[in-house]
Amino acid sequence: MRKAPTILHLDMDAFYASAEQASKPSLRGKAVVVGGLGPRGVVATASYEARVFGVRSAMPMAQARRLAPNAAYLVPRFALYKSVSEQVMGLLHALSPLVEPLSLDEAFVDLEAAGAAWDRDSARRVGERLRTEIRAVTGLTGSVGLAASKMLAKIASEEAKPDGLVMVEPGTERALLGPMPVRTLPGVGPATGDHLRRAGITTVDELAEAGEDELVRLLGKAHGHGLYAMALALDDRPVVAEREAKSVSVEDTYDVDIHDRVRVGTEVRRLADRCVGRLRAAGVSGRTIVLKVRRYDFSTLTRSETLRGPTDDPGVVREAAARLLEAVDTTGGVRLLGVGVTGLADYTQEDLFAQAAGERAELEAEEVAETPLAREEPAQERRWPSGHDVRHAVFGHGWVQGSGLGRVTVRFETPDSEPGRVRTFRTDDPELEPAEPLPLVRVVPSSDPPAPSGPSGPPGPLTASAHRGRGAVDGEAQVSSEPAIFPKSRSGKEGGAAPSSP
Numbered sequence: 445m446r447k448a449p450t451i452l453h454l455d456m457d458a459f460y461a462s463a464e465q466a467s468k469p470s471l472r473g474k475a476v477v478v479g480g481l482g483p484r485g486v487v488a489t490a491s492y493e494a495r496v497f498g499v500r501s502a503m504p505m506a507q508a509r510r511l512a513p514n515a516a517y518l519v520p521r522f523a524l525y526k527s528v529s530e531q532v533m534g535l536l537h538a539l540s541p542l543v544e545p546l547s548l549d550e551a552f553v554d555l556e557a558a559g560a561a562w563d564r565d566s567a568r569r570v571g572e573r574l575r576t577e578i579r580a581v582t583g584l585t586g587s588v589g590l591a592a593s594k595m596l597a598k599i600a601s602e603e604a605k606p607d608g609l610v611m612v613e614p615g616t617e618r619a620l621l622g623p624m625p626v627r628t629l630p631g632v633g634p635a636t637g638d639h640l641r642r643a644g645i646t647t648v649d650e651l652a653e654a655g656e657d658e659l660v661r662l663l664g665k666a667h668g669h670g671l672y673a674m675a676l677a678l679d680d681r682p683v684v685a686e687r688e689a690k691s692v693s694v695e696d697t698y699d700v701d702i703h704d705r706v707r708v709g710t711e712v713r714r715l716a717d718r719c720v721g722r723l724r725a726a727g728v729s730g731r732t733i734v735l736k737v738r739r740y741d742f743s744t745l746t747r748s749e750t751l752r753g754p755t756d757d758p759g760v761v762r763e764a765a766a767r768l769l770e771a772v773d774t775t776g777g778v779r780l781l782g783v784g785v786t787g788l789a790d791y792t793q794e795d796l797f798a799q800a801a802g803e804r805a806e807l808e809a810e811e812v813a814e815t816p817l818a819r820e821e822p823a824q825e826r827r828w829p830s831g832h833d834v835r836h837a838v839f840g841h842g843w844v845q846g847s848g849l850g851r852v853t854v855r856f857e858t859p860d861s862e863p864g865r866v867r868t869f870r871t872d873d874p875e876l877e878p879a880e881p882l883p884l885v886r887v888v889p890s891s892d893p894p895a896p897s898g899p900s901g902p903p904g905p906l907t908a909s910a911h912r913g914r915g916a917v918d919g920e921a922q923v924s925s926e927p928a929i930f931p932k933s934r935s936g937k938e939g940g941a942a943p944s945s946p
């Protein structure tokens with residue numbers, strides 16, 4: 445392990461919810477919950493004000509509404525989050541070529557790779573400057589952890605939240621980790637946590653005291669061995685730069701669990717065809733076909749099959765997916781199905797689903813947009829998802845506060861306005877139309893003619909002053925490739941998710 449705390453972990457604070465509060469002055473300081481608002485919706489992010497009521501990520505939306513009935517409930521605006529993410533990742537890439545994104549708002553950076561930092565003082569300076577830059581460029585706050593290993597850097601950023609920086613001095617790792625619950629360690633999920641608790645092990649210290657032999661006996665060789673090393677704070681995993689996006693997947697959630705085996709087969713075939721459509725649209729082909737099945741009890745299985753050569757043949761993908769399905773027990777019902785293809789021959793299933801896990805909140809929130817019920821909503825209702833941007837011919841830019849019964853309520857405000865007023869319109873009012881998100885930080889055009897904005901509407905070029913001399917950062921943000929060609933926010937294209945109850 446390295447001697448200096450030069451691995452940085454950045455995690456934006458309550459990212460989606462903070463972006464919404466930055467966009468919507470009337471929601472600042474208020475409880476905000478972003479996620480799927482349909483019957484199967486889950487919380488993607490809750491603002492700190494909502495967390496006070498016990499609302500947490502991945503919680504069913506119905507439970508969140510019971511805990512915080514007066515919070516603002518908003519449908520995610522992924523185009524905005526993605527453009528802010530590109531700005532943040534651009535700042536990270538300016539520090540080091542070794543940036544490993546874990547999700548839209550979270551990444552490891554190896555500060556030693558390009559000499560950005562070499563000891564604790566330089567690392568702290570870089571971390572603080574990064575936080576300042578993130579705030580200047582995005583208007584949002586991020587927390588930074590610095591340590592000599594990835595594991596400790598991530599734990600440190602968690603400790604730093606919100607809006608802070610924590611450095612774990614080399615040599616103090618074990619003392620810090622010791623009293624923490626075993627679940628703090630990477631790879632200890634609920635099942636392993638329960639298993640260890642039954643063996644009387646609840647803290648990292650107890651894990652270390654149990655000894656390697658005992659952990660191998662309890663958890664098997666690979667897991668026991670790895671966990672023992674983690675308990676001793678030994679983590680040599682390198683920061684791995686993001687690889688080129690070469691995976692494509694699609695998935696659907698069903699409002700009513702599917703029990704009929706024939707119907708499951710039909711759905712998988714349909715997903716395989718959709719997946720191939722995306723594969724071809726992206727101009728890639730893949731060797732490994734992956735099937736994902738979430739069952740009635742929320743247990744999720746993934747199965748994969750690697751072919752001899754890459755394919756984008758619908759027949760081949762369909763057959764492989766059907767073979768994989770044969771090996772999955774679906775009695776009891778299926779609530780989600782997914783089919784994916786990995787494009788790189790050396791891409792492992794683990795890589796794909798590590799990325800998938802990173803995007804999980806995003807996908808979960810999107811599921812609402814894909815449910816058959818949502819698709820059957822009348823067109824005029826679907827145009828107004830809560831929280832999404834609109835423009836009125838007379839009143840200007842605003843966002844949907846709620847809709848239903850042929851009415852849509854709009855609050856007219858922008859990121860740099862005062863909290864705005866609310867007005868109600870008919871859902872088919874010809875003067876009201878969906879709009880693109882506005883940038884969170886007002887953009888001052890540079891003297892050079894700006895490049896045209898991308899289709900997702902990223903904020904335009906930033907001023908040099910906002911970058912503190914890093915004029916090229918925005919360009920780099922554009923260059924950085926996406927973590928994966930995962931399902932994009934279809935809510936935008938298809939007109940949005942189910943309308944919320946007002």
Ligand SMILES: [Mg+2]
Nearest residue numbers: 455456458549
């Ligand atoms: Mg975060």
